[in-house]
Amino acid sequence: SQTIHQWPATLVQPVGSPLSLECTVEGTSNPNLYWYRQAAGRGLQLLFYSVGIGQISSEVPQNLSASRPQDRQFILSSKKLLLSDSGFYLCAWREKGQGTVEAFFGQGTRLTVV
Amino acid sequence: KQEVTQIPAALSVPEGENLVLNCSFTDSAIYNLQWFRQDPGKGLTSLLLIQSSQREQTSGRLNASLDKSSGRSTLYIAASQPGDSATYLCAVRGNFNKFYFGSGTKLNVKP
Numbered sequence: 292s293q294t295i296h297q298w299p300a301t302l303v304q305p306v307g308s309p310l311s312l313e314c315t316v317e318g319t320s321n322p323n324l325y326w327y328r329q330a331a332g333r334g335l336q337l338l339f340y341s342v343g344i345g346q347i348s349s350e351v352p353q354n355l356s357a358s359r360p361q362d363r364q365f366i367l368s369s370k371k372l373l374l375s376d377s378g379f380y381l382c383a384w385r386e387k388g389q390g391t392v393e394a395f396f397g398q399g400t401r402l403t404v405v
Numbered sequence: 406k407q408e409v410t411q412i413p414a415a416l417s418v419p420e421g422e423n424l425v426l427n428c429s430f431t432d433s434a435i436y437n438l439q440w441f442r443q444d445p446g447k448g449l450t451s452l453l454l455i456q457s458s459q460r461e462q463t464s465g466r467l468n469a470s471l472d473k474s475s476g477r478s479t480l481y482i483a484a485s486q487p488g489d490s491a492t493y494l495c496a497v498r499g500n501f502n503k504f505y506f507g508s509g510t511k512l513n514v515k516p
Contacts, residue, residue, distance in 0.1 A: 323502050334508035381448055394504055396449035
């Protein structure tokens, strides 16, 4: 069966420090991968998605970047964190297809920038 | 750009009640709509997926309907239980593999 792993589960980082969040998927190949952010009391905002290795689409301009060095690995990064980067970050995956395919989410990373 | 709205933002009901959560979206050109549950501090658990060609899907006490032309979906929860307390999110999948979420309905079922 397929599983998705995100780590770390929680992270407290000072302003100006770098960031690296990792997401890996098992049990599937060539999935679409997504990074979302959920700010306190708000909905999920799509940050990046990827349809293949090295292929990254950005939804909103921001202080973050994403990379997909391997088929089932998706990394969210920042060179210098801002206070506004605090939030709950969720990775998701789905198999390629049309209307019949569900999306599945990881357990999230709670990032607090201090 | 697709806008997804969920009403109400919060709902508190006594145990045993039947309830309806609403989701509306502005662009009817969707592939599917998915309902999720999120417990505090946790990731999302998929509840139901409705394809754009379908009108409804059922899973246990949950029934989700979709009216694509009017841009609406409802999640019906029968005989609510305290364990149903969570935030419920709907997401629509449009072009270019993108999902757009509503801000959720926070449900509290009181024993």
